[in-house]
Amino acid sequence: MAFEPTAIKAVSASVTPAPGVRNVPEVVKLIDVSSCIGCKACEVACQEWNDLPANVNRPFFGSYQTVPDLDWNFWQLIKFNEIQRDGRLIWTLTKYQCMHCGDPGCLRACPAPGAIVQYANGIVDFVQENCIGCGFCITGCPFDVPRLSPTTGKVYKCTLCSDRVSAGLEPACVKACPTKCLSFGTRDQMLAQASYRVEQLKANGYDKAAVYNPPGVGGTHAVYVLPYGDSPEIYGLPRDPSVSFVDVWKGGLRWLGNVVIFGGIIGAILHYLRFGPRRVPAEEPVEAGAAPRPTEPVPGDGGNG
């Protein structure tokens, strides 16, 4: 863990309050899709800094993308999406990684105490030490980010370089980016920079340019500037990501389950106290040698036998 417990503001599967007391500003990684040139320096920096042994030597699969998808050992990926719009070909080079949601579905889905934490600065981290490998976070995440390793049985994802950030450095990907497509700073700074960039793009004819900071997940700590902001799908980003499924799963169903379990147990106890055990009186034993003379059956025994 990169941070002190005093910086943890939310802990998975915890019924008691998180220990965080530090008052630190929230951070954001801003990704200006319009200035990405697809050089993949960020991918290399990520693999390097995190010592990830990814095997990227694979047959060509019809794209410039390094690998088809994120993996347990590949935490951020430039997606090379080829899209047609207004009769033109657009290559949306989109950096893809954990969004570090304000209301992280992964954390709420996680059943293992302390396996997912959210720091006061907004970074969401997986603590593999406490991970039990159930993969619930994969379904809780609206962005399809966490990946299970078949060898360790634990999940992994982008940490937003929580170790570097805690030491006052920017994430490795941001440091490596040669075009300033990536920037890192406090949430306020970055959101102001994002709006400024959107205005610039609009002035340059991208009238649909917009900031992607979806409210359905409580805002994110990886924020995008999208030139075609009206259709986030072309960048591989969900239009309205939300954690409403997690609400049903970890809210309604849990409630129902507890009503059935505790209601059932309490109901059984009350029934027993009121209607007691139902015993059938033993047949009057017959003495050995005597003719078997069963007593009359007692089908109507009401239970005080």
Added chain:
Amino acid sequence: MAVRERRRVLVRRYSLFERVVHWAVAITFVYLMLSGLALFWPPFFWFAHVLGGPALVRIVHPYVGIAFIVALLVMLGIWAKDMVLDRLDIEWLKAVPRYATGQEEGVPESGRFNAGQKLLFYTQIVAGILLLLSGIVLWFPMQFTAGLRQASFIIHDLMAIIAIGALIVHIYMGLFYIRGSLQGMVEGVVSRAWARAHHGRWYRQVEGTSAVITEEAHD
């Protein structure tokens, strides 16, 4: 009191095989229930520690699920013929409020199983099959689409809740309310009075066969 020779009349209710199958279903189910509840609600998480550790429980739970479903299907095979609901069972179901409050008048006699037991049986079979199908999806989360996984979580949780609710009633009936039942599922025999009182139609079927045993007993 002087020791006297006495006779008890017992009725064979469950064969050894039936008892082994039942307890295989029961033990696997209880493991699945406790390990599942550990992941369902954090205050139950300690069950996972008792069962050998949370990461281990996550690995073992699906295999026990397979064992459970195999045992459950064997149970289906051996009991399906005794579990068919008939006309008198419908009458019995209408009389449930009386049955549940200890009155006997107007409650029709049952066959080998009463209608409540039959419904429990079907509940567990249907829930078991749905738990298996949804469980396979949750076993390998990386192999299935998000929509399928979400549907599976809802189905798995709902069916588990229904099965556990049914089990609470079942344990209450078998262990506490209907005294003498447990002997049937443990030793295989029940007293003749029990058979007549709770499963009158069944008793008349086995009356006069080798299922009714007269046993010497001592005070």
